[in-house]
Amino acid sequence: MLLTVRDLKKTYPGAEGPAPVLRGVDLDLAAGESLALTGESGSGKSTLLHLVGGLDRPDGGQIALDGEELSVLDDAGRARLRRGTVGVIFQQFNLIPSLDVAANIAFQARLAGRHDAARDAQLAEALGLAPHLAKYPEQLSGGQQQRVAIARTLSAAPRLVLADEPTGNLDEATAAHVLEAMLALVTGSGAALLMVTHSQALAARLDRRLHLTGGRLA
Template sequence: MLELVNLSKSYGGRAVLAALSHRFEPGEFVAIMGESGVGKSTLLNLIAGLDAPDSGEVRVDGTPMSALDDDAATRLRRTRMGFIFQAFHVLPHLTLLQNVALPLLLNGRPDAARATQMLDAVGLGGRGADFPRQLSGGELQRVAIARALVHRPALLLADEPTGNLDPDTAAGILHLLRTEIKASGAGAIMVTHSHAAAALADRTFVLTRAGLKLA
């Protein structure tokens, strides 16, 4: 489903990723750990096509991301991928329910019941009419998680999905992520510093300058 082929990326002359190659199996839930600055978030952005590698390529279902024009890459992200970013990217002018339902609407499958279900699942039931300004950082992260899962993506990319959550809430969210991923047969790549989070993955890798190695 997802293959990295000799992927390299530098910023300001500093190599972040160098000739990284790896194949992720379909339906696999993978955790990636590693020191800060080693390129974990960069790797997620390259996989999503939000950034371009200096060399090498990302292949999704056998298709190189570099072979897609902007419209095709946008359609692929919209229909096949779900994202949980550290910055949340929750839209301030939309209610919580509208934020969560947005992927369904963009894919021509509006489903208020599914959006409501996901808000309930992340512990924000009954707050669909609230706006992001009324939420704490941890609550915003839960909205972002609900939005990423609502359209049952084939590939979930999660960057520190529990970084702003207390341990009990984090445990519940992680179990939700795994349940949703496994129920739909999706693949998932989760960048995390949390060993508790990584323990729920099928496999855990450590990203170093030398590449990805099993933990």
């Protein structure tokens, strides 16, 4: 199993005292599998994604990624994990305005020390970005910018892709097209995908779906 989560807990301080967000989450995800995570706003979906990606620390429980327990890693160890094993796609594109599309795509892979120009070319072709490699983010549509963000993440060849509302800023037709391309690329590489989404239609296109409510998955 690529990802194993057991009895994961997270609590944040609130105006009326501690507010539990995750109350004991269990989750398994295999390589090559895609899983949609749904739930109401504030249910803890993004919190769970951030904990799995090493962007935050849990208050209890265990997260094992590719056999490595996250709780024993220091900040440098979690940063190494995000550069190599885990790739994160956010709703905000977070492209670098001063870099053209080709350089934005290569950015994460260069940080990870695994840049492959041939892989970048394949990603650009698959995502319809080949004619736009010399352009800058401000010259692209929202859908094109999100494709660049997806290509940048996949360029580093992560084992696990975490996507937090990756098509939330796009219209329904564009979102469906972008998701289809992302799914084909992620599963085709043998990686696993854990995606947070509010869209039931998009969630239905993934292999499995889990709903987060009351701090637990169902």
